[in-house]
Amino acid sequence: MMSAPLPYRVVDRRDETHDTATLVLEPAGEALAPFAPGQFAMLYAFGVGEIPVSVSRLADGHRVTHTIRAVGAVSRALCALPTGGWVGARGPFGTAWDTAAAHGNDLLVIAGGIGIAPLRPLVDTVVAGPHLFGRLSVLAGARTPADLLYEDDFPAWEEPFGAVTVDRPSAGWTGRVGVVTTLLREARFTPSDTVAFLCGPEVMMRATARALIHQGVRPDRIQVSLERNMRCAVGHCGHCQLGPLLLCRDGPVVRYDRAEPILNVREL
Numbered sequence: 001m002m003s004a005p006l007p008y009r010v011v012d013r014r015d016e017t018h019d020t021a022t023l024v025l026e027p028a029g030e031a032l033a034p035f036a037p038g039q040f041a042m043l044y045a046f047g048v049g050e051i052p053v054s055v056s057r058l059a060d061g062h063r064v065t066h067t068i069r070a071v072g073a074v075s076r077a078l079c080a081l082p083t084g085g086w087v088g089a090r091g092p093f094g095t096a097w098d099t100a101a102a103h104g105n106d107l108l109v110i111a112g113g114i115g116i117a118p119l120r121p122l123v124d125t126v127v128a129g130p131h132l133f134g135r136l137s138v139l140a141g142a143r144t145p146a147d148l149l150y151e152d153d154f155p156a157w158e159e160p161f162g163a164v165t166v167d168r169p170s171a172g173w174t175g176r177v178g179v180v181t182t183l184l185r186e187a188r189f190t191p192s193d194t195v196a197f198l199c200g201p202e203v204m205m206r207a208t209a210r211a212l213i214h215q216g217v218r219p220d221r222i223q224v225s226l227e228r229n230m231r232c233a234v235g236h237c238g239h240c241q242l243g244p245l246l247l248c249r250d251g252p253v254v255r256y257d258r259a260e261p262i263l264n265v266r267e268l
């Protein structure tokens, strides 16, 4: 059954880039159950509409953190909320990143654009418990330097290894230029003992997964986060169907050996 959204107040906000903001939300009363990295909430902008948004940091207590890129009416309304503003929230929904599958293995965390948002709580988890995992590499791509997210977090990710690249450099940019797969050359991982976590545009995830498989990473050890329009988020309305999957229930995080045949059919 679909539950009603619970009222949450914006207690902190930060403009990450010209079109992307991070909101920290606190429940007015009853709180949602805790989120796991990779899961999402349905956020309701009052009078405008409701959209799926991933949790972008596991906050203390009942607070939840989301990073939202303004692309349309609802996401624009959420990004524009001031501190003290109100949203409705339902969740948590969907599958989480399977970090247990990565215990004892090298980890590759690979993001394109806003895709770094659902991956950040996963990276936080690994950084907090490094003894459980092998080597961690965080690789992030953005369209331009002005689109890079979480620059404050990157110093903590540089050791073991973090790198960013942009498609189009601006004047003064001295960093890497090129698609995110070019960073694989610098990452430190043993393909046969690696678990990879990918989030970004589908074309980027397919190209990255293919490059990883070519290097010897098993498809069932690659996890991708897939996006489709959502409405009910509880497996009833069918809006989020992708082949045999309902992505609000069977996703968004799906193993690539399961996702690849469906994504390839859509390409025909």
Ligand SMILES: Cc1cc2nc3c(=O)[nH]c(=O)nc-3n(C[C@H](O)[C@H](O)[C@H](O)COP(=O)(O)OP(=O)(O)OC[C@H]3O[C@@H](n4cnc5c(N)ncnc54)[C@H](O)[C@@H]3O)c2cc1C
Binding pocket: 040, 049, 051, 052, 053, 054, 055, 056, 067, 068, 069, 070, 071, 072, 073, 074, 075, 076, 094, 114, 117, 118, 226, 227, 228, 229, 230, 252
């Ligand atoms: C499980 C899940 C988690 C998500 N997590 C986040 C997140 O953490 N942060 C975030 O900013 N966004 C996230 N999204 C995407 C977000 O839900 C969409 O951007 C939002 O639904 C757009 O709604 P809108 O009313 O603002 O724009 P609309 O008017 O619906 O769309 C405006 C434009 O954006 C395009 N668009 C709409 N939805 C998507 C989409 N899902 N992917 C790509 N293009 C789209 C439309 O084709 C249109 O061109 C997530 C989506 C899913 C399914």
Ligand code: FES
Binding pocket: 229, 230, 231, 232, 233, 234, 235, 236, 237, 238, 239, 240, 241, 246, 247, 248, 249
């Ligand atoms: S959003 Fe309704 S079935 Fe997934």
